Amino acid sequence: MTNKFVNPILPGFHPDANVIKVGSDYYLATSTFEWMPGVEIYHSQDLVNWKLVANPLQTEEKVSLIGNCNSGSMWAPHLRYDQGIFYLLITEVKTGTEFKDTLNYVTTAPTITGPWLEPIFVTASGFDPAFFHDDDGRHYIMSMLFDHRLDKPRFDGLVIQEFDVATVKLVGKREHFFYGTDLGVCEGPQMIKKGGWYYILCAAGGTGYSHAATVCRAKNVLGPYEVSSYHPFLTTKPAPDNPLQKKWSCCLYRGYSR
Known part of the structure; x- marks a missing residue:
């Protein structure tokens, strides 16, 4: 990998970047919102030089954006690879009001x-969902639960549910497994397993100047999760002179080759 690079490595409109590693190859998926073709996927072997290789959503038969709100439609794609198959999880946001679809x-x-x-439609419980493929062969989908009731907080915790790859359906019971921190809203959960621990990295605190990244861990995929003593894990709120402010894009990658 080269040690010399110039930021941004992908200039222009490339929000919500999600990266995985498969063998010696890196793949990066980005949101396209209301623009078609939907979702851009890039390839690299050094994390610096990227080439556009796929737009999975090319036609109205695969995704119809007619009538969707501005800055809605395709949010935060989550790309994963497991046992020879690439999985792409997307959220199509239909409305931009308090009553988000x-x-x-x-x-x-x-x-x-x-x-x-x-x-294939799987759920409508929230946005910025993510896959987790466990090393015991079980698969899960996580997301932020959005509560549209006007007398309730919009953020209602993170939920997780087992995913059956054969039928492409959620199975079993949906579980609340993390309610966030004192920063409030917790979105875009990314999970890895290392040394017997399950780690979750989340974007937290909303998308304003209080935005941050938080990390928690548990011995069981369903929790209970303990927040890292380094909390928040990443933020520039106390550093107003920092050139990078407001929203962070939080991603972890994990390659699967079993």
């Missing part, structure tokens, strides 16, 4: 360039 779909492909199957 957040439809979550899964599409899969045998190679990063496709063919990508027609997206």
